[in-house]
Amino acid sequence: MAKQYETVIGLEVHVELATKTKIFCGCSTAFGGEPNTHTCPVCTGMPGSLPVLNKQVLEYAVAVGLATNCSITQYCKFDRKNYFYPDNPQNYQISQLYLPICRNGKVEIETENGRKFVGIHEIHMEEDAGKLIHDEWDDCSLVDYNRSGVPLIEIVSEPDMRSAEEVIAYLEKLRMTIQYLGASDCKLQEGSMRADVNLSIREVGAKEFGTRTEMKNLNSFKAIARAIEGETERQIDLLEAGEKVVQETRRWDDNKGESYAMRSKEDAQDYRYFPEPDLVPIVLDDAFLEEIRAKQPEFREEKMRRYKEEFDIPEYDIEIITGSKHMADIFEATVALGSQPKKVSNWLMVETLRLLKENAMDPEDIRFSPEHLAKLISLTDAKKVNSSVAKEVFEVMFNEDVDPEKYVEEKGLKTVNDEGALRKTVEDVIANNPQSVEDYRNGKEKAIGFLVGQTMKAMKGKADPSMVNQLLKELL
């Protein structure tokens, strides 16, 4: 009988924190600047420059640690990790090895086989590297240090996961938690969340772990799932062929669906960590931790429970809305302004999701304000605009966050509720469409729909369809 294997997976997740400035200097972390325009002597490793820690980085790291049930290291330090590479301007990275800010946490995930915990070994703070761009023309590489010094936390899990499904559930859980904290937007594609997969294989029932490899360059959940599958197979094949798995770092090529070892003679992997002498220890008292704890938001699970109790909306809606902190914030704020929860949820679930999909946007990118959504809902409630006009207005609001009241006023989109004018139009429509009138009178109920449409068209959409319907029936 063939041997049964089990995949053992641990994750190293790097998350770019949503600070305004870099971890050790006052340079902006904004995306999209011209190369090296967000740099200074500190983040380009100029001789004589010195780092000073951004307090917000510490607060975010502690917040993530508390949210993932870690114990916080109340005497913590930074260390230097030494290795030469052009994207690393000092040729050492300021990171944490000996006293990381958080340790021994866990998060709960849901899997096919029920709930389980994934342990968090540690979370540490560190600086990101710059970017290397290959220049084909001159056959050289070019370095841009705009990202050098952007703050990261690295969340190192225990080897507690056994499948791609669990890995993705864990990542989703981390992403949701960190987004709720506002500590990062956690976008895999843009690199603000990056996962390295440590994977080993062992026979089912074995106590010892097998030799693991570390897989890098995984830019999407799909790539992660494929890489896990590919590496599992590769390692099983090696073992079956009587060969050994080599402990190494591998790079995943998602186009080819395979990985290759990243090794060279010049890469000794001996980082010579030692305490960073240019930074002083961080000593956190209980009051500081309490302060951060008090600022923790209501996380998704609690929110879902509360929505179920407070709002009469479908469970599916709750899942989607709370799937984004930003969307949940808009929902709650709009409801707080007096809108009916069901109506708010409808706008989010139907029109908002449609427009997000069409524009390839994330819920985090929603720009319209709760005030404007509330106004739009009250316009429709008061029958000042009909539903098709409302959708039209919403789309403009989605794109430009216009005030729907002003917009409807300026564009003259208000429903005409003057019965006299409407009656006149309906009479005209009846007079001009004898065939439809006859069909209706002959029992073709559907024909009235055409007449409603004609009336709406004549009114340039600014009529209340139910009123039109009622008048038509009356006059026919």
Added chain:
Amino acid sequence: MNILDMTAVGLAAAIKNKEVTVRQATEAVLAQIEEKEADFHCYVTVDKEGALKQAEEVQKKIDAGELDGPLAGVPVAIKDNMCTEGMLTTCSSKILGNFVPTFSSEAVLNLQKAGAVILGKTNMDEFAMGSTTETSAYGVTKNPWNPEHVPGGSSGGSAAAVAAGECFYALGSDTGGSIRQPASFCGVVGLKPTYGRVSRYGLIAYGSSLDQIGPLCKDVTDCAAIMEIIATHDLKDSTSVEQEDTDFTSALVDDVKGMRIGIPKDYFGEGLDPEVKDAVLKAAEVLKEKGAVVEEFDLSLVEYAIPTYYTIAAAEASSNLERFDGIKYGYRTEEYEGLHNMYKKSRSEGFGAEVKRRIMLGSFVLSSGYYDAYYLKALRVKALIKKAFDEAFAKYDVILGPVAPTTAPKLGESLSDPLKMYLGDIYTISVNLAGLPGLSMPCGIDSKGLPIGLQLIGDCFNEKKLIQTAYAYEKARGAFGRKEDK
């Protein structure tokens, strides 16, 4: 009085009283540089034009009443490991042979705010690694007292420039004795402040946990005045400390009555030149006569300071000097095949032998399998050394001893045996490990005609007691001028 014979504080007073203009002082010192550089080679860079331009600007500010500090208008020399905006900063290394910083170090900015005229950059041991200024890539500096001898190091250029009248005062840096020892060899006053007193921002790091900038100058009064200007709390340097008790000039009091002075017996054992020993003990006697309570004690651990220091300093240096890689600034080798070859060739060609020696040692003691045995062990011994000083300062205000075992050795004598050279740091090094302030001042001349240095060590942030003791001794000793005056 000859301008060049004035102290920094004396010159500033003369400028203030309109007896001398800033331009006259600058021209006088530039002329001296012109005349003496061929003999002593104190500078890597002399910025003649810049100095004259600054002199005009400073004079205007003095005339307008915008500048009236105790050092306004005084020309100064800066050790070449402190960044100076727009002025070549080489660390006396080939690897920074063309490096022009885009910002100035905080200490230099503070001097400029106080009206200093920057003359140029002084020679040093490459990256401050050495005790003789012979490891410079830009030639050897010679001792103005006898050009066949070294000026000491690593701030040898700064010390020699003060001694030769090629500046009125200078900034140096001290990682294991690099201010105090050359001050001693060149017969000038040098102070290594408490770690954290003076901002390290802009100082090109050697051993970050040990490095400290300080003054080299003609007398104790100058030393106090310079300290008042450069001791600031700098938010750009996380290890810079909020300052208290910075009115250093208020400590210029000729009174040591009741001052408790401890003499570590361990500092007077084997290896100490008898002439040095006699001169230092005589200085202690002078202080005793003036009312100080002087007694001998056992400091302990003295012989462990050097191996501790070389482990820690080399480890930090190996990391600090990684940034010199031929990518962002400095030297890049002409021909190379690929990235790693470029790194290796640029660094191997750019660094001198002593620097490479320490980088290799530092990389080794941090490498996998050796970290605990060497680096952590050294940090533990450092804790013990600190404790020994804490115990001493529970009993004494000031510790008194020699700066170096001998006076300045002859050129070329030291480099042949690095270990022997390292042993010369035995009395200065533990001060850096414990973060303490240490002052070096001349206390005699040996039979070869070379100055002998006296070291006063204080507890952390207790520079004022050092200054007071030094001032009282200086009053009793009398002026210790340049060699020409002897």
Added chain:
Amino acid sequence: MANIISDETIEYVGILAKLELSGEEKEQAKKDMGSMLDYIDKLGELDTEGVEPMSHVFPVKNVFREDVVTNGDMREEILKNAPGEKNGMFAVPRTFE
């Protein structure tokens, strides 16, 4: 000499430190490092059991900056000393991944 430094060690440390020593330099480095380590081994005489390694001498702690952008575009200054530059970036020998 108690510490004998092998060719492999010198080679390995050279890779870590990105230094390439000539044959003569290598021999000297082996000798120097060996004698320095012999000297450093003196620390072994001291009992440091239970002594906390001291990396910072003073109890200075919690030095932070606020999360406020203070730096503008300094590209020109940053690139001023670069041995190789192209399109506002540092040009380096081709890197392989």
